[in-house]
Amino acid sequence: MSSVLEGLPSELVSADLASGAAQLRVDLAIHPLSAVYAASYVFLDRCFVLLDKTDDHTLRVTLAPRKPGADESVLRAFVGEFANELLSAAWRQQIAQDNRAVIEMVTSQAIAAAMGAPSLDDLAGFDFGDESFEDPLGIAMSWEEKYKKKPAASEGGGTPPAEDGGGQP
Amino acid sequence: MTVDLRALVGPGARLDTRYPAFFRHRRVGEKVLITNHEGNWLLLSEDEFGRFARGDVRFDEPLHARLRDANFVRAEYDVQKAIARVRARKSFLHLGPNLHILVVTLRCNETCVYCHASRADMEAVHTDMSRETAERSIDFILRSTSPAITIEFQGGEPLVNFEVVKHAIAYAKQKNEAVGKQLEFTMVSNLSLMDEEKLAFLLEHKVQICTSIDGPEHLHDKQRKLPGLSSHKAATRWIARINEAYALMGLDPTLYHVEALLTTTRETLPRWKEVVDTYVALGCKALFLRPIDPFGFVEKTGARVEYPRSEYLAFYRQATDYMLQLNQQGVQILERYAAIFLTKILAGEDPNFLDIRSPGGAGIGQLAYGYDGRIFTCDEGRMLHETGDDAFLIGDVRTSRYRDVVGHPTVRALVIASQRDSQPDCVDCTYNPYCGVPPVHSHKALGHIWGSMRQSSLCAVHKGIQDYLFEKLAEGDPGTMGVFQRWTTVRSRDHFLQGLPAAT
Amino acid sequence: MTELRFHRDLYAGAAIDEAVKTYARFATFELAEEAAYWVVRVTATSDARANRVARELANFALGTTIRARGERA
Numbered sequence: 214m215s216s217v218l219e220g221l222p223s224e225l226v227s228a229d230l231a232s233g234a235a236q237l238r239v240d241l242a243i244h245p246l247s248a249v250y251a252a253s254y255v256f257l258d259r260c261f262v263l264l265d266k267t268d269d270h271t272l273r274v275t276l277a278p279r280k281p282g283a284d285e286s287v288l289r290a291f292v293g294e295f296a297n298e299l300l301s302a303a304w305r306q307q308i309a310q311d312n313r314a315v316i317e318m319v320t321s322q323a324i325a326a327a328m329g330a331p332s333l334d335d336l337a338g339f340d341f342g343d344e345s346f347e348d349p350l351g352i353a354m355s356w357e358e359k360y361k362k363k364p365a366a367s368e369g370g371g372t373p374p375a376e377d378g379g380g381q382p
Numbered sequence: 383m384t385v386d387l388r389a390l391v392g393p394g395a396r397l398d399t400r401y402p403a404f405f406r407h408r409r410v411g412e413k414v415l416i417t418n419h420e421g422n423w424l425l426l427s428e429d430e431f432g433r434f435a436r437g438d439v440r441f442d443e444p445l446h447a448r449l450r451d452a453n454f455v456r457a458e459y460d461v462q463k464a465i466a467r468v469r470a471r472k473s474f475l476h477l478g479p480n481l482h483i484l485v486v487t488l489r490c491n492e493t494c495v496y497c498h499a500s501r502a503d504m505e506a507v508h509t510d511m512s513r514e515t516a517e518r519s520i521d522f523i524l525r526s527t528s529p530a531i532t533i534e535f536q537g538g539e540p541l542v543n544f545e546v547v548k549h550a551i552a553y554a555k556q557k558n559e560a561v562g563k564q565l566e567f568t569m570v571s572n573l574s575l576m577d578e579e580k581l582a583f584l585l586e587h588k589v590q591i592c593t594s595i596d597g598p599e600h601l602h603d604k605q606r607k608l609p610g611l612s613s614h615k616a617a618t619r620w621i622a623r624i625n626e627a628y629a630l631m632g633l634d635p636t637l638y639h640v641e642a643l644l645t646t647t648r649e650t651l652p653r654w655k656e657v658v659d660t661y662v663a664l665g666c667k668a669l670f671l672r673p674i675d676p677f678g679f680v681e682k683t684g685a686r687v688e689y690p691r692s693e694y695l696a697f698y699r700q701a702t703d704y705m706l707q708l709n710q711q712g713v714q715i716l717e718r719y720a721a722i723f724l725t726k727i728l729a730g731e732d733p734n735f736l737d738i739r740s741p742g743g744a745g746i747g748q749l750a751y752g753y754d755g756r757i758f759t760c761d762e763g764r765m766l767h768e769t770g771d772d773a774f775l776i777g778d779v780r781t782s783r784y785r786d787v788v789g790h791p792t793v794r795a796l797v798i799a800s801q802r803d804s805q806p807d808c809v810d811c812t813y814n815p816y817c818g819v820p821p822v823h824s825h826k827a828l829g830h831i832w833g834s835m836r837q838s839s840l841c842a843v844h845k846g847i848q849d850y851l852f853e854k855l856a857e858g859d860p861g862t863m864g865v866f867q868r869w870t871t872v873r874s875r876d877h878f879l880q881g882l883p884a885a886t
Numbered sequence: 887m888t889e890l891r892f893h894r895d896l897y898a899g900a901a902i903d904e905a906v907k908t909y910a911r912f913a914t915f916e917l918a919e920e921a922a923y924w925v926v927r928v929t930a931t932s933d934a935r936a937n938r939v940a941r942e943l944a945n946f947a948l949g950t951t952i953r954a955r956g957e958r959a
Contacts, residue, residue, distance in 0.1 A: 266895055320797045329785070
């Protein structure tokens with residue numbers, strides 16, 4: 214039987230004391246899914262967490278403390294903590310987005326300085342395979358690859374095109 | 383500590399977004415502290431802050447000059463000056479791990495109520511580091527990109543495995559001849575197993591010695607059990623002997639002496655005066671008023687030793703006020719937390735204390751090596767391993783490559799998580815330029831490496847200490863200011879530096 | 887028998903498969919698919935055990951889903 218948790222909005226939070234679980238309604242317009250995941254993960258060691266979608270914009274999070282016999286005060290504490298964690302996670306993600314450039318710069322500098330330049334042994338272990346990275350603008354292509362005349366469908370080969378702007382006197 | 387901007391700005395007035403450059407603010411006593419991105423700060427009266435926030439400052443008045451010179455005026459913001467300040471504060475980013483902690487054994491002959499190291503009994507010889515593992519660890523350490531390396535021997539009690547300590551030192555010096563690092567050795571020991579032969583070796587090889595003193599004898603002995611003996615007497619006897627030896631070598635006693643570390647437990651709190659007096663009597667010139675950590679045995683003994691951080695901060699204020707008073711009477715005793723923060727606040731530099739910096743030092747400023755050769759991001763990560771948590775295990779000296787270890791995903795995650803600019807609360811905190819909270823602490827205390835600063839005991843401690851320091855700066859007492867300046871003056875202990883000079 | 891319903895928008899199918907494999911020796915599982923859900927029906931030696939296994943499986947599936955998102959990012 215669903216009951217209200219004192220002090221928490223009944224339209225957002227309910228509890229089933231018999232099964233020792235509480236449910237929160239989360240509006241995805243306010244709390245992105247990534248924040249729900251981040252907050253949920255933090256609780257996995259202390260609670261059983263189940264997520265469900267009630268409509269396109271709303272999630273239902275069910276929290277059941279692992280320790281059996283959770284009463285109203287325990288459930289209220291878990292719900293409150295989860296709501297706080299949800300807010301922290303959402304804000305943290307926003308901050309990371311806003312400050313992404315400086316965070317990446319500092320992290321790169323710190324790791325690069327700690328790692329130092331690769332030694333010959335390190336380079337020996339690098340994978341310099343053909344498909345090592347995507348190159349949509351063709352920046353890494355050699356001149357020959359870039360300007361080689363593509364053979365016509367009926368031909369087996371072709372001659373390289375003349376350079377733009379000269380090469381011939 | 384919140385500032386009611388509506389009250390300060392005045393009814394009907396609006397905050398101005400054109401006059402002030404970026405700033406954060408916090409009430410400190412009767413003043414309002416403002417800091418900016420590069421760590422400049424000003425203490426303003428309420429009226430001054432209100433006028434600053436409203437943009438109601440004439441260009442020809444002294445307040446404008448103060449604000450401009452500290453880079454708080456948008457129209458006259460000096461970008462080059464800001465860049466230089468940030469570069470100075472983040473100079474450690476260009477260096478790799480300089481502190482390497484070698485845990486040569488878990489065995490210990492003392493049992494401390496708060497033991498963070500999860501010590502083992504004296505029969506647990508399997509927890510001794512072997513000579514071979516020590517050699518592999520040294521080989522790994524000398525691959526660090528840092529031009530200066532400190533190898534710190536810890537345990538358990540490192541004197542229990544002194545043969546390996548000796549071998550590691552000899553091996554490191556020999557290998558370093560080809561590598562060319564500036565080397566320092568330190569050892570953290572309870573000193574109860576020290577003898578003249580061991581001391582002679584440590585002095586000859588210039589090993590800095592650090593110990594723990596929990597305050598007066600009755601408190602120290604109660605918290606650090608040495609079967610059948612007084613652990614306090616054992617430690618203080620050798621502190622005196624080592625200090626005597628330094629003096630006989632012609633070393634300046636104000637610079638060369640055994641330093642001791644305090645671990646503040648609940649029983650320490652009312653004894654702030656006795657603690658300071660004990661350290662002064664032992665010839666120590668520094669006292670680090672460290673609160674208790676959540677690692678190791680504290681999980682079981684917390685009910686006995688833990689305390690609210692508000693009580694710790696009251697203890698801190700009383701003890702530090704007393705130290706300031708002693709300093710003004712000619713007694714040299716420095717509080718380490720204050721020195722770390724004041725170096726950042728007053729000198730605009732970072733003393734590279736790895737646990738209070740952004741990003742933190744785990745993995746990029748320090749590494750810890752377990753007795754079995756496992757590598758951890760930091761000593762706390764190694765402590766967690768002993769209690770079953772391997773989150774911060776990142777390699778093995780026998781099999782791992784250096785670059786793989788410091789470039790490990792765990793290290794990257796810790797670098798990101800420890801940046802104040804990626805954290806709620808910290809991103810807006812006035813103390814952002816000076817502060818740091820190790821993610822390992824958050825992981826243990828709060829369940830994940832990000833932590834939640836509102837619930838972080840370490841955040842509370844750091845905020846509280848900085849509030850205290852800025853209150854003192856606001857008071858501006860000349861005697862206190864003189865002591866603060868001395869506390870930010872670093873005198874290099876060149877006697878302990880070995881190998882080549884570090885490239886600057 | 888305990889029935890778990892995992893919304894396809896919230897849980898990765900691969901994570902549920904991995905969870906079922908991990909807990910295979912503790913209970914019997916019947917998998918079904920609906921338009922919006924992965925459904926897992928859990929049967930064990932008792933209802934209490936089935937319920938317990940179901941909850942652990944759900945946590946495992948959620949944790950694995952979240953970790954996989956992090957690896958893709």
